Amino acid sequence: MRKVVIAVLIVLFATAAVAAGAKTVWVCPMAEHAQEFEKPGQCPICGMALVEKEKRFRVAVLVFNYAEDIDFTAPIEVLGHTGAQIFTVAATTDPINTVFGLHIRPDYDLAHAPASDVLLVPGGGVSNAWKNEQVLSFIRQRAKDTKYVMSVCNGAFILAKAGLLDGLTATTTASRIDELADVAPKTRVVRERVVDNGKIITTAGLSAGIDGSLHLIDREFGRPRAEQIARAIEYRWDPASKWTRSTLADTRLPDVKLPDDAVWEMLTSNGDTKKWEMHGRLHVEMSQEEALDFATKQLVAKGWMLREKTNGKRSWVKKDREGQTWLTTLTSTPDSTPSTYLETMSIRKISG
Structure with missing residues (x-):
């Protein structure tokens, strides 16, 4: 029994000695600067503050x-x-x-x-x-x-x-x-x-x-x-x-998927958190009213309610999941090129 106790004490003392002799090592955060240091400071290569390797x-x-x-x-x-x-x-x-x-x-x-x-x-x-x-x-x-x-x-x-x-x-x-x-x-x-x-x-x-x-x-x-x-x-x-x-209002603009043969050219796009306006040129093999109705069909399917329908203009309203109501308007005017239209889509928050 005495031998066992002595053996345990030897192990404990040895472990304590190793722990006492263990040195804190400092290194540069940059992996390529692999040198180790005995005290804190700055890396002599890049100037970054040294950190404790084990921490x-x-x-x-x-x-x-x-x-x-x-x-x-x-x-x-x-x-x-x-x-x-x-x-x-x-x-x-x-x-x-x-x-x-x-x-x-x-x-x-x-x-x-x-x-x-x-x-x-x-x-x-x-x-x-x-x-x-x-x-x-x-x-x-x-x-x-x-x-x-x-x-x-x-x-x-x-x-x-x-x-x-x-x-x-x-x-x-x-x-x-x-x-x-x-x-x-x-x-x-x-x-x-x-x-x-x-x-x-x-x-x-x-x-x-x-x-x-x-x-x-x-x-x-x-x-x-x-x-x-x-x-x-x-x-x-x-x-x-x-x-x-x-939070910018353009993230509330509804997506309209264009026909495969349509060409859209963005001209301007700007606004803030409460309103946004996007202006561009659209070439599509549809009449002006057909193109507006094409957009309306998609928006209604996404929960937008048609609010106004006039020649060259459509508007829709929708309340989002955050309780805010938005008004989206799409206007279209013929450009000088056949089947090409100048389009303006805008959105603004009207309540919430």
Whole structure:
């Protein structure tokens, strides 16, 4: 018995000695500057502040075929400035192609991905990802273990399909706000740039991933660090700003699908959050009134109520899911070229 006690004490003393002798190592956030340092300071190569090697933030980035480039590359850049350990994860380690043709070989497949503090889910061509039960299962499991899960753009649809947005508030890219509300009926979908539910963070489209990443840094490392990184990447970050692309009134303009042989030339498009006007030239093998009736048929099918029908003009009204009523007007005048018309489509909020 005495020998056992002595042996245990030896092990404990040895462990304590190793722990006492362990040194804190500091490194540059830039992976290419691999030198290790014994104390904090600045990297002698690039001037970035050194970070403790063992305390670096760990970020797992989910990638898939036709992921939107900026949705994950921008957050990688921003979070990288904290000295984070960043790695990519995919269903397999086979190369994937992004929306703009960038070829990426994922670092890990789903089964072998290391633990992380953050799981980043970009948008892009998300339909295959949200139909892949292995991917959804991975996200659900990571959501239990990781500190943050952040989607960018329509990556919110993947989180919705995984059930992570149920009972929460979320946002997505401007053109798919209403669609997300349909896909995720248990989620309150809002027109905001960044929505923070604690663990689950969603952002609007594309560049909003930069704001989401800075917001995450603000939470984890403090406002001064987030502001310093925003300056370092030369980005005008305003966390108090209420601006987001989805609040502009052109996102409320109804889509009109033109015939295959039609040609549309945009001339002007401008407005604000309460009104918008789009002016262009349309060539279509229809009469002026046929073209207006063609548009009316589509709008009525989408819930717009015809309010006015006169020669060369149509107007419709609709109340959206947010309780706001919008008036859309389409006017058409013949151009000098046969079967060509100058078209003006406008929208303005009339109540709500």
